[in-house]
Amino acid sequence: xxxxxxFNPRDAVRSKxxxxxxxxxxxxxxxxxxxxAELAKTARDMHTYTDRTGNLTNSIWYAVMKGSxxxxxxxxxxxxxxxxxxxxxxxxxxxxxxSKYTLAVVAGMEYAAYVxxxxxxxxxxxxxQANKEFVPRMKELFAKADAKLKEMMK
Numbered sequence: 001x002x003x004x005x006x007f008n009p010r011d012a013v014r015s016k017x018x019x020x021x022x023x024x025x026x027x028x029x030x031x032x033x034x035x036x037a038e039l040a041k042t043a044r045d046m047h048t049y050t051d052r053t054g055n056l057t058n059s060i061w062y063a064v065m066k067g068s069x070x071x072x073x074x075x076x077x078x079x080x081x082x083x084x085x086x087x088x089x090x091x092x093x094x095x096x097x098x099s100k101y102t103l104a105v106v107a108g109m110e111y112a113a114y115v116x117x118x119x120x121x122x123x124x125x126x127x128x129q130a131n132k133e134f135v136p137r138m139k140e141l142f143a144k145a146d147a148k149l150k151e152m153m154k
């Protein structure tokens with residue numbers, strides 16, 4: 001009398017891997033969202049221009065995208081021209097996003113580049129922080145995922 005399995009081993013492995021992939025993606029999006037919020041806050045807090053109308057500072061937002069879909073976005077939650085311009089820029093970026101995952105920090109007002117070209121901080125503080133923090137955070141996330149994967153394969 002032979003013993004027969006009541007399950008397909010491939011399906012069992014596939015379902016575990018699919019669950020792992022879903023948890024990893026959720027963690028990745030969380031890390032990108034947290035970093036984006038920090039970067040936008042840094043840009044808003046460390047600006048060196050005189051913000052007479054509040055529009056430029058209010059237009060500094062971040063967005064996390066999966067493909068061309070905006071997963072999350074945030075900024076100063078004040079209504080006004082700055083917030084609307086930030087949303088427009090984010091949607092434009094999302095429409096052309098080629099990466100599987102994208103983190104964008106934007107200053108939506110048209111004159112943001114002009115202000116920065118004049119020597120004032122708009123997004124530069126956020127860019128410098130991103131250059132320091134992005135790779136270490138991704139390495140930490142991937143190391144945790146690798147450890148979890150090795151634990152699953154025991």
